[in-house]
Amino acid sequence: MRHAGHFVRLLALVVITVVGFLYVRSLVVPKDFGVKGHFRLSAIDDEGKREARHIGSDACAECHDEIGAAWKAGKHHIPQCENCHGPGLLHTKVVAEDSTAGYTDKILKQFPKAINPGTGITECKWCHLKTFERPSSLKYIVNVEKHITEHQGTFSPASRCIDCHNPHTTVVKR
């Protein structure tokens, strides 16, 4: 037994390593890791904590009730307000002067009321510019210049769709 000291020291080293590993592991690995699989369970709640930025057209109509009612009754009621105007969450916060307003996307830098007022032509083109792949049932425009002259208008580069069409109801103004 004259070499027993070697084994004791080796055993002590192994014990220290194992205990140390388990201790560090308990500090590093979150408590809820591995409860339902190889992941942190509270990550699901973390993901769900984000605010919904698209608030829905009904929420828009709470303040903009006249436009909302006309939009709902009109032919253009399928595309939602936020399709053209962008998400409304920050707009409601800015209008309500809520200091917790907090997403720093370009929309806030771009528009003072944190909502896209619309250019009157870009938004229309997204759906109504003719492309070959679009179904023929969709009302689209092949050539804006031709379209305006055909309807006894005078085309200018500054011509906008909303000069003649109400974008909320599709009713032609003149």
Next chain:
Amino acid sequence: MSPITPDDVTRREFLETVAKTGGQSFLFGSLFVNTALLRLPQAGADPKSRAEAEVGKGIVYGFVVDTTKCIGCGSCVRACRAENGVPEGYNRTWVEQYTFYPDGEVFVNSPNGGENGFADPAPTRNKPTGPEAPMRGFFVPKLCNHCIDTPCIQVCPVGASFKTDEGVVLVDHERCVGCGYCVQACPFGSRYLNPETGTADKCTWCHHRVIKGLLPACVVSCPAEARIFGNVSDPESTISRILATNRVQVLKSFLGTRPRTRYIGLDSEVI
């Protein structure tokens, strides 16, 4: 070293033993492999029957993209970017424009993921009229397929990628170390490394909206009703009725990842 005695194994005996045990292990091994293979998802399995198998299992989400309805306006792409704060140049969802020409050429185009709409015709080939005019075309919106057998979760070394009980594949942005293995593993290109957070990012089917009772931003914003989201476990839900009355397909079924995002009217050229 003791000298070799006749009691030791002869070469003949040795070879016999090797052949026997080798043969046995080969037989058992092949049996095991066969049974394992049988349990693998069949590549061409009908995705609709899988949806039916999920009926009554609690909430299980599904997504249907009706390519016959998509008009390529890009509303979904813009809504997704705004809703999720997706950095410029990256996409959680995008729209591809397919144009077929009489000489057999197919052009696939997705400028900025379709965020600013599409030009007519596809700018890659500017022959809109005459005998070389395109024959047919369509748009295909793409997003994360939320596969049942996900390659992306398997490769994550830190357990930052996971699947919820509802079948949604999510990223734990606190654990993710940004190694990018999952970005490479995804055969559909659904993932990207977010340059702002340094972590992997992907479509979550707007999990943060869905748990509040809202629909995903792309579904709400689609003016053509080309995107349908819902609980496939509930046989009365809209998506279940659509899955029951349509012939649906999934992308790259041969990979056996079993996507939960199903497509109506998918052409064979779409990959």
